[in-house]
Structure formats: structure tokens, C-alpha cells
Amino acid sequence: GLKKINIIDAKDYVDQEVEIGAWLTDKRSSGKISFLQLRDGTAFFQGVAVKSQLGDDLYELIRHLRQETSMIITGVIHEDTRSHFGFEIEVSGLKVVGESEDYPITPKEHGIDFLLDHRHLWLRSTKPHAMMVIRNEIIRATYVFFNKEGYIKIDAPILTGSAPEGTTELFKTKYFDKEAYLSQSGQLYEEAGALAFDKVFSFGPTFRAEKSKTRRHLIEFWMIEPEMAFMHQEESLEVQERYVAFLVQSVLDNCEYELSLLGRDPEILKKYTKLPYPKISYDKAIEMLQESGDFPEIQWGADFGSPEETYLAEQFDQPVFILNYPKAIKPFYMKPHPTRDDVYICADLLAPEGYGEIIGGSEREDDFDKLEAAIKAAGLDPEAYDWYLDLRRYGSVPHSGFGLGLERAITWITGESHIREAIPFPRLLNRLNP
Numbered sequence: 281g282l283k284k285i286n287i288i289d290a291k292d293y294v295d296q297e298v299e300i301g302a303w304l305t306d307k308r309s310s311g312k313i314s315f316l317q318l319r320d321g322t323a324f325f326q327g328v329a330v331k332s333q334l335g336d337d338l339y340e341l342i343r344h345l346r347q348e349t350s351m352i353i354t355g356v357i358h359e360d361t362r363s364h365f366g367f368e369i370e371v372s373g374l375k376v377v378g379e380s381e382d383y384p385i386t387p388k389e390h391g392i393d394f395l396l397d398h399r400h401l402w403l404r405s406t407k408p409h410a411m412m413v414i415r416n417e418i419i420r421a422t423y424v425f426f427n428k429e430g431y432i433k434i435d436a437p438i439l440t441g442s443a444p445e446g447t448t449e450l451f452k453t454k455y456f457d458k459e460a461y462l463s464q465s466g467q468l469y470e471e472a473g474a475l476a477f478d479k480v481f482s483f484g485p486t487f488r489a490e491k492s493k494t495r496r497h498l499i500e501f502w503m504i505e506p507e508m509a510f511m512h513q514e515e516s517l518e519v520q521e522r523y524v525a526f527l528v529q530s531v532l533d534n535c536e537y538e539l540s541l542l543g544r545d546p547e548i549l550k551k552y553t554k555l556p557y558p559k560i561s562y563d564k565a566i567e568m569l570q571e572s573g574d575f576p577e578i579q580w581g582a583d584f585g586s587p588e589e590t591y592l593a594e595q596f597d598q599p600v601f602i603l604n605y606p607k608a609i610k611p612f613y614m615k616p617h618p619t620r621d622d623v624y625i626c627a628d629l630l631a632p633e634g635y636g637e638i639i640g641g642s643e644r645e646d647d648f649d650k651l652e653a654a655i656k657a658a659g660l661d662p663e664a665y666d667w668y669l670d671l672r673r674y675g676s677v678p679h680s681g682f683g684l685g686l687e688r689a690i691t692w693i694t695g696e697s698h699i700r701e702a703i704p705f706p707r708l709l710n711r712l713n714p
């Protein structure tokens with residue numbers, strides 16, 4: 281038989297006859313020639329079917345194919361410089377595999393709620409396709425980067441008995457006769473990992489019962505959380521910027537077609553591969569916001585919302601680190617600044633173009649007494665954190681880490697407007713299906 285290929289490999293089969301499993305996305309037909317818009321899961325391409333070559337019966341069948349019918353196509357690959365993709369297939373044979381009913385997502389425009397209700401089908405369309413391939417590339421590049429730099433992946437549990445990022449945004453669930461929480465962050469477990477393996481990272485789902493309905497928030501999102509022993513914050517910032525630049529470079533190198541499907545200009549992304557990234561203090565950020573005149577109310581101590589982050593990021597054309605936030609707006613586990621008692625040794629990385637915070641990180645409090653006091657001051661139960669305090673009882677070391685929100689990074693790198701399109705099946709305030 282013929283060689284079965286994926287169309288993404290078309291360049292290796294120019295002028296050869298091959299077999300491809302595909303679906304019909306659209307078609308244009310006349311009495312003599314049909315242009316089939318096809319996808320095989322790896323790319324979107326055109327099939328050309330000519331009546332005089334195929335005979336009346338097969339041509340009639342092709343003419344009446346319905347959207348999303350699945351099929352085995354045979355044909356010869358040709359270059360096609362007019363299309364995004366660059367190759368087409370001249371159909372020599374076609375066998376229907378699965379018929380299709382009236383497909384709900386037609387080539388016309390649909391509203392976002394309709395599309396999200398049909399997310400299980402919408403994933404087949406070009407934009408979701410490009411987004412998910414880029415998501416995969418960012419995940420792949422994450423493993424490459426951390427393995428290259430000597431990190432071990434230590435998986436954090438999803439069901440937990442304690443709550444690192446605060447108690448208000450927790451999902452509670454029954455755990456036999458006890459209560460458990462869905463993880464908001466793997467960080468505390470990664471700290472245990474760092475003291476056992478030096479440099480570790482986790483990559484897993486995290487859950488926040490945030491009542492925020494913004495273009496930056498998911499209820500369930502994926503986070504990459506590296507944690508490094510014997511490492512201070514300055515060095516952690518270098519890891520962070522190297523990592524982010526590596527993600528952008530990997531997408532530039534390996535997702536040219538997907539970026540073109542999304543209309544994302546690679547020239548913009550190239551700016552984000554230049555290191556180092558700018559770094560300013562929280563104090564300086566407050567001054568900049570005050571001087572802008574756009575934030576008349578803002579005072580030292582305020583947390584930044586979307587407008588503040590967007591304004592700050594717009595002052596730079598690379599991602600920018602904001603260093604040393606006030607204690608009152610950050611979690612208990614951070615290490616206080618050595619010469620100031622009002623800020624932590626921490627940083628957020630803000631993405632350009634209005635995408636906001638993509639990384640949060642800090643040096644960790646490594647002193648037993650100070651950490652215990654911080655836990656109590658935060659109103660948390662030291663009993664529940666006894667295992668975490670053990671990390672300061674037995675050979676504590678300076679250590680630092682950070683968390684990158686995967687979908688935030690994807691939304692920024694792809695230039696999309698809403699985070700819901702960066703995950704296969706988004707969980708939103710008003711959406712748990714499909």
C-alpha cells in the first residue's frame with residue numbers, strides 16, 4: 281500500500297503519492313473541480329479533486345461530503361505557495377470513514393459562549409489548534425530547560441492538608457472522615473524536594489476558588505514551580521529570565537506555522553529573548569504610577585491590579601521584574617529584606633503588552649523561629665505546618681523558588697486576548713463543562 285503520512289511532514293513527500301487520514305473542514309465545488317479544506321490533526325491543508333481524473337461516482341461522493349466527515353485520502357503532494365501551510369494534495373482516491381451530521385461550528389462567526397459550550401469540537405478549529413500546539417511546545421521546552429540545568433521533577437500532591445497561598449480561595453473536599461484541599465501551589469513540597477535533591481521543579485494543576493472573572497484568571501490552571509537549595513533571590517531571578525527567554529525562543533524556533541495561523545508577529549517575540557530583563561523596586565513602581573497621573577489614589581502598600589501592571593509593563597519593551605513587595609500583600613513564607621522590615625525578598629515578573637504577572641517568586645524564610653512566628657502571625661495553625669517547619673529544623677539552607685503560570689505565559693506568547701483559550705478545557709467562574 282501507500283505510505284501513510286501526516287500532512288505536517290509534507291515537505292518530505294513532494295510529488296509522491298501518499299495516504300492521509302483527515303477530516304473535511306470546508307469545501308468549494310463546481311461541476312468539474314472541488315477544493316476540499318482538510319485537517320489531519322497536524323495541520324490545515326487543501327485537497328484538489330478533479331472530476332475528469334476521479335470519475336463520476338467518486339466525484340459525486342466528494343461533492344456531497346459534509347463538514348467533519350472523516351476519510352482516508354490518497355493523492356500526490358504538491359507545493360502550494362499561496363496557502364499558510366505551503367502544500368496541497370491532488371486527490372487520487374478517497375474513502376469515507378465516518379459520516380458527519382450537521383456540524384455545529386460552521387465556517388461563519390460564532391459567539392464565545394457557543395464556542396466554549398462546544399469546546400470538545402472547537403478544539404478542531406485552527407486557532408485552538410495553534411494554541412494547543414504552542415502550549416505543548418512550552419511544556420516540552422520547560423522539561424528541556426530544567427533537565428538541561430540539572431533539575432529533578434518532584435511531583436507535588438493535588439490533595440493537601442494545608443494551604444500555602446491563603447485560606448480564602450481554597451476548594452475543600454471530603455477526604456474520608458477528614459477534610460482536604462485542592463492544591464493552590466506545590467511550593468511547600470518543592471521546598472522539601474530542594475533540600476533532598478538540590479534543584480527541583482513541579483508541573484501540575486493548581487486550583488483557586490477566586491471569584492474573579494477577568495481575562496487573566498482561571499479556576500484551574502497549571503503551574504511550573506522550581507525550587508533551588510543554596511540559592512539566593514538574585515540567582516533565582518537569573519534562572520527565571522533565562523527560562524522565560526528559552527520558552528519564547530523555543531516557540532520562535534518550532535512554532536512558526538502556528539504563530540502564522542494566529543497572526544502573531546515573530547518580530548515582537550524576538551525582543552523578549554534579549555537578556556537581562558529590566559528590574560525595578562516596588563517603591564520605584566509606586567513612584568512611576570504616582571507620576572503617571574493615571575492613578576491618583578495609589579499609595580505605598582497597595583497591591584497592583586490589572587491597570588497598574590499594564591501601565592508598568594508598558595514602560596518597558598521586555599518583561600520587567602518588580603522587586604521587594606510590602607509584606608502585607610504577600611504570603612508568610614517569604615524571607616524579609618535584610619535591612620528593611622516592611623518588604624520581602626521577592627519579585628513578580630510582569631509580561632509586556634498588558635498580560636500582567638506571569639511569575640511570582642521569592643527567597644524563603646529559612647530560620648525556624650522566624651518562620652514559626654510568621655505562620656502564627658498569618659493566623660495559620662503551626663500544627664498543620666509542622667512538617668514544613670522540619671525543613672528548618674534539620675539542616676536549613678538559604679533557598680529560593682518561583683511559580684510560572686503556564687496559561688498566563690501561553691496567552692502572552694501567543695498574543696491572545698483571553699486566558700480561557702490557553703487551556704484545552706477551561707474552568708471558569710461560570711463554567712465546569714465540557
Ligand code: 4AD
Nearest residue numbers: 465467497498501505638639640641682683685688
Ligand atoms: O503568584 P502566585 O500565587 O505564587 C505562588 O503560588 C507561589 N507559591 C509560586 C512559587 O513561588 N512557587 O502564582 C504564581 C503564578 C502567577 O504569577 C500567575 O502566573 C499564575 O501563577 N496564576 C494564575 N494563572 C491563572 N489563573 C489564576 N487564577 C492564577 N493565579 C496565579
Ligand code: MG
Nearest residue numbers: 628637639640
Ligand atoms: Mg502572585
